[in-house]
Amino acid sequence: MRVALFVTCVNDALYPGTGKAVVRLLERLGVTVDFPAEQSCCGQPQFNTGYRHEAEPLARRTAAAFRGYDYVVVPSGSCAAMVRDNYPRLNAKELGPRTYELTEFLVDVLGVTDVGAYYPHTVTYHPTCHGLRMLGLGDRPRRLLEAVRGLELRELIGAEECCGFGGTFAVKNAAVSAAMGADKARHIEETGASALCTVDNSCLMHIGGTLSRRGARIRPVHIAEILASTDEDPL
Incomplete structure (x- = not known):
């Protein structure tokens, strides 16, 4: 199983600890995670603001960055929804079926709900x-x-x-x-x-x-x- 992390712009720029947590969690569950350096913005800000043509090259770049992976894990419901729901409108529909928000991947693909976590709060x-x-x-x-x-x-x-x-x-x-x-x-x-x-x-x-x-x-x-x-x- 080839799995890649799509960390997203917000996490990369402001919350890098979230991306590190995803890798730590998945590796603890026996999953090897790759991080394609070619990834960038998924194009959601442009698409949602009405700049569809400006979003298209970003969608194509994202699809190319994750080509060849069985699963792409995204710690963001917003960005995962962009890829799954809107990429078919931007001629990048091949990435959507392989893209999973983190909790979807854990429950639906790995089949786990107890990941061995401890958080006394x-x-x-x-x-x-x-x-x-x-x-x-x-x-x-x-x-x-x-x-x-x-x-x-x-x-x-x-x-x-x-x-x-x-x-x-x-x-x-x-x-x-x-x-x-x-x-x-x-x-x-x-x-x-x-x-x-x-x-x-x-x-x-x-x-x-x-x-x-x-x-x-x-x-x-x-x-x-x-x-x-x-x-x-x-x-």
């Missing part, structure tokens, strides 16, 4: 829009979190409501985005959890910033970092 989980609506991740992330030793999962009111980020939406509609983020942050605080978990660091960045401005002491953490944590290397 209270956690609440926000299902991101792309993961929930476009990929249909369902309960996969929750099943993985529920199997983590020491972790107490707290229910989030209005969990399925959007956090308000939406990429360029947060720039074009800043007031609406901020209001949605405030609603989400309030519900997160109400859980009493010490950590907030999602499958997308873009959403964590938006919610985490809102929580920080509210003075909340809640740690935003990507699910990969929780699942990679063990007794020997706890987060």
Whole structure:
């Protein structure tokens, strides 16, 4: 099985620890992970803003970078959805069927929910829009979190409501985005959890910033970092 990590722009530039956590987790499960250096942006910012022609060369470059791999693992529901749902519109449809968001790969391909993780904290989980609506991740992330030793999962009111980020939406509609983020942050605080978990660091960045401005002491953490944590290397 040839597996490659598509780390994504946000993780590469702002959250490199997430990419490292994915590799650490998969190697612990016996998977050898490659990292094609030719990868770059998947083209989602351009595509979602209406610049389809500008997105096409990025889609072709991404497809070429991951040619020959059986599986491409993405620690981002947003970018995985871009490849699976929109690449066929950009003449790069061959990559979609081999692309899996991390929790999909763990549950559907490797067939595991207990990955041997240890994370002794209270956690609440926000299902991101792309993961929930476009990929249909369902309960996969929750099943993985529920199997983590020491972790107490707290229910989030209005969990399925959007956090308000939406990429360029947060720039074009800043007031609406901020209001949605405030609603989400309030519900997160109400859980009493010490950590907030999602499958997308873009959403964590938006919610985490809102929580920080509210003075909340809640740690935003990507699910990969929780699942990679063990007794020997706890987060």
